[in-house]
Amino acid sequence: MKKTVYKKLNQIQKKLVCSAIKMLPTAYNPYSHFAVGAALLSSNNKIITGSNVENASYGLTICAERSALVRANAEGIRLIKKIAIVGQTAEKITGPCGACRQMIFEAAQISNQNIEIIMSDTKKGKVVIAKIEELLPLAFGPKNLKVNLKKYR
Numbered sequence: 706m707k708k709t710v711y712k713k714l715n716q717i718q719k720k721l722v723c724s725a726i727k728m729l730p731t732a733y734n735p736y737s738h739f740a741v742g743a744a745l746l747s748s749n750n751k752i753i754t755g756s757n758v759e760n761a762s763y764g765l766t767i768c769a770e771r772s773a774l775v776r777a778n779a780e781g782i783r784l785i786k787k788i789a790i791v792g793q794t795a796e797k798i799t800g801p802c803g804a805c806r807q808m809i810f811e812a813a814q815i816s817n818q819n820i821e822i823i824m825s826d827t828k829k830g831k832v833v834i835a836k837i838e839e840l841l842p843l844a845f846g847p848k849n850l851k852v853n854l855k856k857y858r
């Protein structure tokens with residue numbers, strides 16, 4: 706896990722953070738009023754974005770990260786290298802929730818990549834970079850079930 710600042714990010718990391726910030730106004734968040742934007746980078750260098758989608762049955766809410774992953778899947782993209790996450794807080798980063806960590810871990814095993822997670826505040830002041838295996842140690846994934854992931858790559 707690394708604490709850094711926006712200006713020290715490389716071009717693609719900056720692009721991912723900005724793409725996640727651009728998604729904030731698209732959040733459907735009438736209950737929490739908390740917007741989250743996510744932007745992932747696929748292995749073929751496409752950026753796919755998502756935002757949170759809430760529901761009157763609160764537990765059905767889909768986070769920004771999972772929206773982006775599902776949107777990528779619909780576009781035939783399952784191999785992922787990085788994901789940026791920005792929650793609607795100006796001086797604090799937002800880390801992915803437990804459910805999102807688990808779904809990012811699934812993508813990591815499909816992709817054979819310890820996916821990089823870039824977390825920034827909306828002001829692009831504070832940035833934390835971590836790998837999924839740090840955020841979800843000893844995780845359970847498709848490899849535990851010895852499934853043949855090749856078919857899904």
Ligand code: THU
Nearest residue numbers: 737739741757768769800801802
């Ligand atoms: N949320 C995300 O979109 N991603 C996370 O990782 C944390 C939480 C959303 C879900 C809900 O719409 C709102 O933030 C408040 O929990």
